[in-house]
Amino acid sequence: MAKIVKxxxxxxxxxxxxxxxxxxxxxxxxxxxxxxxFTSPPGLVVADYYDKGKAYLYNQAQEEQAAQRxxxxxxxxxxxxxxxNHSESYLVRAVDRDxxxxxxxxxxxxxxxxxxxxxxxxxxxxxxGAGYYAAEVDFSLPGNWDLIVTVKQGEDQLDIAKxxxxxx
Numbered sequence: 572m573a574k575i576v577k578x579x580x581x582x583x584x585x586x587x588x589x590x591x592x593x594x595x596x597x598x599x600x601x602x603x604x605x606x607x608x609f610t611s612p613p614g615l616v617v618a619d620y621y622d623k624g625k626a627y628l629y630n631q632a633q634e635e636q637a638a639q640r641x642x643x644x645x646x647x648x649x650x651x652x653x654x655x656n657h658s659e660s661y662l663v664r665a666v667d668r669d670x671x672x673x674x675x676x677x678x679x680x681x682x683x684x685x686x687x688x689x690x691x692x693x694x695x696x697x698x699x700g701a702g703y704y705a706a707e708v709d710f711s712l713p714g715n716w717d718l719i720v721t722v723k724q725g726e727d728q729l730d731i732a733k734x735x736x737x738x739x
Contacts, residue, residue, distance in 0.1 A: 638729055642668025645731040647720055653737045658709040663731065665702045665722045672702025676724035680706040683717045696720070710737045 581587050648662040661680055665673040678696035690712055696704040710716060718733045 634730070637727070641727055641729060643673060643722070643727075643729045644668075645720065645722060645729055647718075647731050647733055649718075649733065649735060653710060653735055655710050655713050655737055655739055658707050660705055661696075661708050661718075661720075662699075662703060662705045663696065663720045663722065665704065665729075673722065673724060674698075674700070674702060676704070676722050678704035678706075678723075679721045680708060681719045681721070682708065682710070683719070684712065685715055685717055713737050713739045 644666050646664045646666075648664070650659040650661070653659060663678060663680075665676060665678070667673055676698070678698070679693055680696050681693040682691065684690040694706045694708060696706040699705050704720075704722065714737060716735050716737055718735060719730055720732075721728060721730045
């Protein structure tokens with residue numbers, strides 16, 4: 572006599588539930604990441620990215636040649652712990668190759684938020700004398716900020732760049 576075996580449903584096996592759960596979590600995470608990618612663009616791409624990319628090495632070499640020719644040195648004095656909604660003084664000292672202050676120059680402090688557009692700003696720095704230039708700056712958002720200070724005297728120009736983290 573043949574014995575009749577009652578087959579159980581596959582859904583009663585815990586391994587089937589485990590595999591189904593793994594697939595469901597994977598689909599949920601991927602869907603969430605795709606939604607975030609399309610709804611919040613990073614804003615890191617400039618409009619003329621191709622032309623800037625092609626000219627990057629040339630521009631970098633030009634800046635290095637200008638820095639060597641000028642012999643200028645820029646020393647940027649940053650606050651210890653910058654915080655949002657707290658105005659602090661940012662100071663740069665500009666000296667020539669002999670250590671003499673660079674006077675009667677124009678200086679600009681620019682801050683760029685690398686993770687999103689719309690929050691970048693630039694401030695003209697005040698000439699404090701003896702090669703010192705200062706700007707009072709207030710950051711409105713926490714996180715990483717890229718700073719570029721430009722000192723320009725006539726046709727000559729030198730930049731210094733730093734990245735800071737602004738706390739809440």
